[in-house]
Amino acid sequence: MIRNIVIVCLLVVVAGTSFWGYQEHKEKNAILINAENTYQRAFHDLSYHVDLLQDKIGNTLAMNSKKSISPALTDVWRITSDAQHDVGQLPLTLLPFNKTEEFLSEIGTFSYQTAVRDLDKEPLNDDEYAKMATLYNQAGDIQKELRKVQYLVIKNNLRWMDVETALASQKENSDNTIIDGFKTVEKKVTGYPENSLNPSFSSTKYEDENYQKLKGKKITKEEAIQIAKHYSGFSADPAIKIEKNGKGANYGFYSVSLVDQETKAEVNMDITKKGGFPIWLINNRDINESKLSLNDANLKAQKFLKDHDFEQFELYESSEYDHIGLFNFVSVVDGVRIYPDSVTLKVALDDGGVIGFSAADYLKTHNVNRKINKARLSMEDAKEKINHKVTIMEERKALIINDLGKETLCYEYLGTIDNDTYRIFINADNGNEEKVEKLKNPEPVYENIL
């Protein structure tokens, strides 16, 4: 009797478990299919967009009228952006696929810059036509390879989930058609010479990304420590750790960490080997009260800059966070604000100490050969170019990097329409409207308005 009851109970349990297991299994499969479909969609979209991209570049090659080239190139730019978006949704992060992504981005930049250019004044030159022809052929190569992969995926029902597992498990000998296909694409693109880009195109990166142009001689470890001590402001003898850059670095630097013996506050900073310039500094400590106003902190920040040989800087943006003041300064040369040369300072509002400093932008740009020419337009003439709905409140000269990546001398106007404030840059030579931005007001805290 008891035995029967036990058997019945067990049967019920077994039946229940199997039913539950079956349900789980079904759910898991549904989720897997869902994930697979998302990947498939991104992949087929990618293939379609590269097809389209190649077509559209081909079309522009045959175009003659400027009126049709600009919209066609804008279209190319949009499609590259779509293709990049598709790549970002595929599990290719662990696969070397970056050259292909860079290639797409290259097409995007090229088509954008050519499309926004005034082709009446500056028509496409032969180099640029040649460049477009090359891009057309290269896009054709990629398209061919992708189509092959796409064909195999459809024919053999290949699954992207397998790609994901294969990549995640890092099996060297994993034989996966999709992975192989993408590797072939990447190999093709890697074979393209980098200088297939014309000079006006590569000059968009005018920044001295790797601090090559810094002046000064190489500093030693000892000197780096002295510089770090000076910046940290620690009076007592701090505990010091110093390391130089690893071999993957783009430029030479020392990383110094100083710990104050008493307060245990820690300052980390990087200093360039060449010239001993500070790239950034972070002092991580708790700040629990505000004793100083933002304006007091501003004065402290200015003093810090002066004390560390950053002369001729002007505050252009300040904001207050919880017990912290943040200040952006730009350098001023002959009364012209040089917007690329900016430094950021973070000041604690309890004792006014500088707890954060970043000069990376400034170091990258301030040595670029820069000649500030005389403006051809007067400030009054330039003002005429501004939308008449804007009430102008403030004006000055400024140097900015425009959309085409060139340094341009401008007149800067701050103006308002109703409650919004705009920063407008008018080219001081030809009166072009180089940049218009709506300045941000502090955001409402959502926690409080919901």
Added chain:
Amino acid sequence: MKGISSKWKGLLSVCVVSICLVTAPAPKEAFSNQIIQRGAKGDDVIELQARLQNIGYYHGKIDGAYGWGTYWALRNFQEAFGLPIDGLAGESTKKKLTNASNFNKAFVHEQINKGNEFTYYSGVDVDKQIKQSETQSKPKTEKTEKTETTKSASVPGGYSQNDIQLMANAVYGESRGEPYIGQVAVAAVILNRVESPSFPNTISGVIFEPLAFTAVADGQIWLTPNEQAKNAVIDAMNGMDPTGQAEYYFNPDTATSKWIWTRPQIKKLGNIFSVNKEVNDLD
């Protein structure tokens, strides 16, 4: 006698009430000593905005954050009153403003705390200037903990509060056991990727790229981040990049990818190594 006195009393109380509302002569020493500059937040800014609105210079929201609207209002006021036009509320500006305008601190702060939409123009009926907040029925308890009634948050240029929140989630999920500098590094790598042509161009695109971050794959990104993670994100957004321009990093204890081990390292931050794709030949 009695009748007259009660009549007087009534009149008097009406006077008192109206004084308390808007027309009260403001106490002269209301502002604190600070010079208020653009970007500041807090009670002084609330007073500045309310006073400027009171005499018709400021038309924005009284939220205690000194933004552009307040800046132009103050400059216009300074111009009209023959003060140096610098957008700084210093001693003389505050004095002139205090004399020219009215401010009822209790009233203004009450409206802000209740979340009411309101204005503070003089010569307009008080009741007409208040629009009751829809969510007023929910009394907010957290208000008592806060000493300041600021209703706005500063955000680094080009980003929103939600960007900060999303990145803080990723940073916390990826590196909550790391020292602060390591967390700034993770945030900096995300931003370097947004800039890079070989990665998606948005913060969410970078974070949710398949297989890019383990914290996204295993769901740890949905843990609630702490203040430190947020501060790290804000530091990185303000241009502090401890990684040496890296787009990749790994933690030797948890890294699953063999490929990442073979990459040339840039530097060590806490337990994290920032790495480059290729070796650079430096001297």
